Amino acid sequence: MPHRLLPVAAIVASLATAAMSDPLPSWNDTDAKARVVAFVENVTDPASDDYVTAADRIAVFDNDGTLWAEQPIYFQFLYAMDRLAVRAADDPSVLTSDVLRAAAEGDIAGAMAGGEEGLLEVVMQSHAGLSVDDFQADVRAWLDTAVHPQTGQPIRDMLYQPMLELLRYLRDEGFSTYIVSGGGVHFMRAFAEDAYGIPPSQVIGSAGKSSYQIIDGVPTIMKDPGIAFIDDKEGKPLGIDSKIGQRPIFVGGNSDGDFAMLEWATAGPGPRLGLIVHHTDADREWAYDRDSHVGRLDRGLDEGPARGWVIVDMASDWADIWP
Incomplete structure (x- = not known):
């Protein structure tokens, strides 16, 4: 029987070798991929002038339109x-x-x-x-059956494979990865660890008001009406400062709602990289930017290149989109 497992073991070993030689296999060999890999290699090489200790290797990412799809609505x-x-x-x-x-x-x-x-x-x-517990259980149950209204795909499958690879690559190289998104923090924490390998403690998002109550003898956090914090635009740097306490050195977003986060993070000292996912692929996903009702990308397109940010062209830079 063991001899029948050898081909499988060989395949696994081959895949592992391929992953080590190319940490981003779903990215085409374009300038965007080269710049990301070069940055990671520079900041993780102790012999490099750009070396950054693991404690300071913080990477943050928007969620909607950056890690998973956002059309026709969040x-x-x-x-x-x-x-x-x-x-x-x-x-x-x-x-x-x-x-x-x-x-x-x-x-x-x-x-x-x-x-x-x-x-x-x-x-x-x-x-x-x-309650927060009931809400998150309901979100997970919804994601088990929710289907996209246009594509017919399960919503939980509409993650971007190239970004999943990037998250894994960064963590393999000693980075801590966070979500910093305008989405609800309790909503994202319901699935972020399963979807992205990002634990709830590393998810920063918008928050409604909440209260501590004893319900039927059980201490409970309840979701109440009203807004406590909006983690969008200028709120994103504030959320990072409040929850993480230091500027990230790698920032990924896709819209002008991420501009302040990119601007603040890349303005810090030392090596830093900003990345914008530009939705240009109407055949495999959607094409939208300046006039979109969600994920509007205008200022980022105009100013990003001069600021040294990587503008990822989804149509040309990504060989695959979905897992």
Whole structure:
């Protein structure tokens, strides 16, 4: 019997060797990949003038549009719409606005008509009133069955393979990897470790108000109505400073909502690298930037190259997109 396992062992060994020789196999051999690899090699080589100790190798990444897809609307909003529909079926009185009524009916365009305030209204109405534990269990159950409204793919599978490889590569080289996203912190913590290998303690996000309560004799953290912190735009550097306490040396984003985080991190002393995922592939994913209702990328395109940031062209720089 052991002789039948030898071919499998040989294949595994071959794959491991390939991974060591090319840490980013789903990236094409373009300038973007070369710059990322060169940066990592420089900051991890003790003989390099750019060497950075492991304690200072902090890498942070936006989530929506950077680690997984975000079209036609943020996936957390799709979850909120589904949950709101369930709540409204039990109690129609929760639908107190046109935006809420549209969201409960699955009308994405109608729900988005309220802009950012409308999005927050839907999220707050659908998320509040649950304990954090129950909320995260509900998110995980939703992800087990949720299907993308346009592609038909399971939403939990719409992660970017090249970014999964980048996260693994950085951790293999002694980096600590964090998510810093405008998405809800409790929402992302429900799946970040399974999806990306990033533990809940290394997820920074927007937060609603919450309270500590004793419910049926059990100490409980409850999600309450209202916003406590928005981890977007200028809020991202504030979130990093509050939760991590030091500037990252590697920052990945995809939109102008990440600009302040990229700007602040790369302005620090020593070697630093900013990376922007530019959605240019309408065939395999979506093509959008300056005029997009989500993931708008305008200032980053104009100023990023002069600031030394790597602009990843999804169509030309990535050989594969999905796992």
